[in-house]
Amino acid sequence: IHKAKAIQPLLALLKQKGLTLHFLPPYSPELNRVEKLWHQMKSEWMAFKARSAATLEADVDKILAGFGSDYRMTFC
Template sequence: MYVSRFTLNEPKHNIFGMIDRNNRYDGFSTSESITADKVADFLDQLSFRIGKKTFVVLDNAKVHRCKLISELRPIWEKRGLFLFFLPPYSPHLNIAETLWRILKGKWLRPTDYFSTQTLMDATNRALAAVGTELYINFTHTA
């Protein structure tokens, strides 16, 4: 699962989400800042739901590399959740960045930006539809 944060500005809407190449999405959105506590809570809950070894790919955001995440990492690994950090300055390696690009450029309409509430509703609807009604083709042919 590839993880990334995404912010839609004016009005502010933060999303922490993960997606895999089979269009399985999981995440949360908020009008508040994405904090280390929120990320740790999300990953902790995920560690109880997984049924097999799972690798979560993270970028090098401060909230991903903080003390709290480092302290919880051994606990998650015992549950089968492993963290993998991408090299610095390599968003092209994170498929979650493709999700944010398509969400903002294709799935959200200009009218969705009318108010904070319409933006949050449209974003949450689109993300809930990933893998059932909305799909991303992650294959790449050279």
């Protein structure tokens, strides 16, 4: 959708201003940083246990609130 002919003039304008967009392949979760974040949240930062929807939401909120201070990621 982001490569549609209708937005090509806008992409050209952005390129003139120094912004070049590099599109990911259609299905590439290994290249998507948010997928890496969710994986690290589930596999490292959250204990493996049964949760209700409310408890899961609270645990995710706690991690996202502490992201950058209590929880950090590197992309190496």
